[in-house]
Amino acid sequence: MGNQTEIISKIIRERYGNADFIPLHSPYFGGNEKKYLNECIDSTFVSSVGAFVDQFEAEIRKITGSKFAIAVVNGTSALHTALILAGVKRDDEVISQSLTFVATTNAISYIGANPVFIDVDKDTLGLSPEKLADFLAQNTHQDDAGNCVNNKTGRVIRACVPMHTFGLALRIEELVKVCRNHNIKVVEDAAESLGTYVDGKHTGVFGDLAVFSFNGNKVATSGGGGAIITNDDNLGKLAKHITTTAKTPHPYEFFHDQVGYNYRMPNINAALAVAQLEQLDEIVANKRETAQFYHERFLNNGVNFVAELENTKSNYWLNTVLLDNETERDSFLHGTNQSGIMTRPIWTLMNKLPAFEMMQCDDLSNSEWLEKIIVNIPSSFISNK
Ligand SMILES: *Cc1c(COP(=O)(O)O)cnc(C)c1O
Numbered sequence: 001m002g003n004q005t006e007i008i009s010k011i012i013r014e015r016y017g018n019a020d021f022i023p024l025h026s027p028y029f030g031g032n033e034k035k036y037l038n039e040c041i042d043s044t045f046v047s048s049v050g051a052f053v054d055q056f057e058a059e060i061r062k063i064t065g066s067k068f069a070i071a072v073v074n075g076t077s078a079l080h081t082a083l084i085l086a087g088v089k090r091d092d093e094v095i096s097q098s099l100t101f102v103a104t105t106n107a108i109s110y111i112g113a114n115p116v117f118i119d120v121d122k123d124t125l126g127l128s129p130e131k132l133a134d135f136l137a138q139n140t141h142q143d144d145a146g147n148c149v150n151n152k153t154g155r156v157i158r159a160c161v162p163m164h165t166f167g168l169a170l171r172i173e174e175l176v177k178v179c180r181n182h183n184i185k186v187v188e189d190a191a192e193s194l195g196t197y198v199d200g201k202h203t204g205v206f207g208d209l210a211v212f213s214f215n216g217n218k219v220a221t222s223g224g225g226g227a228i229i230t231n232d233d234n235l236g237k238l239a240k241h242i243t244t245t246a247k248t249p250h251p252y253e254f255f256h257d258q259v260g261y262n263y264r265m266p267n268i269n270a271a272l273a274v275a276q277l278e279q280l281d282e283i284v285a286n287k288r289e290t291a292q293f294y295h296e297r298f299l300n301n302g303v304n305f306v307a308e309l310e311n312t313k314s315n316y317w318l319n320t321v322l323l324d325n326e327t328e329r330d331s332f333l334h335g336t337n338q339s340g341i342m343t344r345p346i347w348t349l350m351n352k353l354p355a356f357e358m359m360q361c362d363d364l365s366n367s368e369w370l371e372k373i374i375v376n377i378p379s380s381f382i383s384n385k
Contacts, residue, residue, distance in 0.1 A: 075213025126170020
């Protein structure tokens with residue numbers, strides 16, 4: 001085992017004990033989960049409507065401070081819907097990160113739009129406002145209608161999807177400013193950042209729309225689930241409408257006024273989510289303690305921990321360290337996983353996947369550098385019960 005592997009493993013074991021297997025992130029069910037699931041089954045409303053869906057949406061509005069929250073079946077469908085609502089159409093372009101989970105890029109493709117990959121900042125792992133501003137200044141012009149047009153392709157850049165990586169907030173205020181200057185809508189992929197704040201405001205309220213995921217591996221889970229938030233009255237109402245088959249309200253008639261989607265979150269999933277959201281503050285506080293534990297010890301041992309920016313408060317969904325180089329990274333992954341400590345590298349960059357390798361890329365030197373040296377280490381909630 002290499003020196004860094006030994007040092008980091010020892011600190012992880014100090015935090016998570018000597019179990020045979022330490023998972024990367026397991027869900028925590030310490031509240032009313034079973035109670036609400038039973039209530040939901042007893043009510044017979046387990047499917048596409050029910051009180052828990054309404055409660056879940058109210059809770060998301062409260063947590064984020066957003067005017068509208070729409071429950072959907074997963075984070076990917078939330079992204080697909082948010083991009084449609086942002087006005088993205090076939091053959092448009094959408095700016096995004098190549099350093100992200102594939103769902104971000106897939107959602108752009110579902111519409112027949114093309115991602116354009118811009119670099120991330122090394123410290124936030126999120127889309128770089130500076131790099132985006134440079135790219136737009138050098139490679140785009142405004143057409144008569146005020147659209148931002150890509151000089152190379154002649155296509156309209158309609159939207160931008162920045163992603164708050166591992167729950168760390170990116171420089172979202174600066175990024176939104178750059179996009180506004182170029183008439184580009186912003187959809188925040190906040191799938192990983194429930195409970196993360198920038199200047200006291202919840203991630204997701206800076207752009208035109210944002211999405212969250214409640215998949216089993218996220219900070220709070222509904223089994224599978226997602227949410228869309230927006231402050232825009234029209235977009236908020238439309239989001240609910242098109243994710244529920246675009247049915248015109250009527251006691252018994254079936255009339256659908258446009259193509260809609262069956263993207264509803266089932267009530268039984270919402271029941272689980274409501275119980276989870278009741279514990280969100282506790283979960284995030286606990287995860288932040290783990291991050292602080294790691295950060296202090298890593299600082300003293302020369303390990304490069306990725307910490308939140310000063311004006312932000314991260315949920316520290318997955319704690320992240322940077323190793324010295326790719327060889328160290330590989331030996332770390334091998335050593336830890338072999339000794340029962342689950343760790344993992346970051347995703348393969350989107351521009352290297354077969355479906356997206358022909359898409360336009362700006363300089364991606366930070367993403368390329370990070371891809372080789374990032375690892376996630378165990379970050380689960382620690383229960384004293
Ligand atoms: C989890 C995740 C999603 C998608 O969420 P699902 O609920 O799994 O569909 C989207 N983007 C990012 C960055 C994610 O981590």
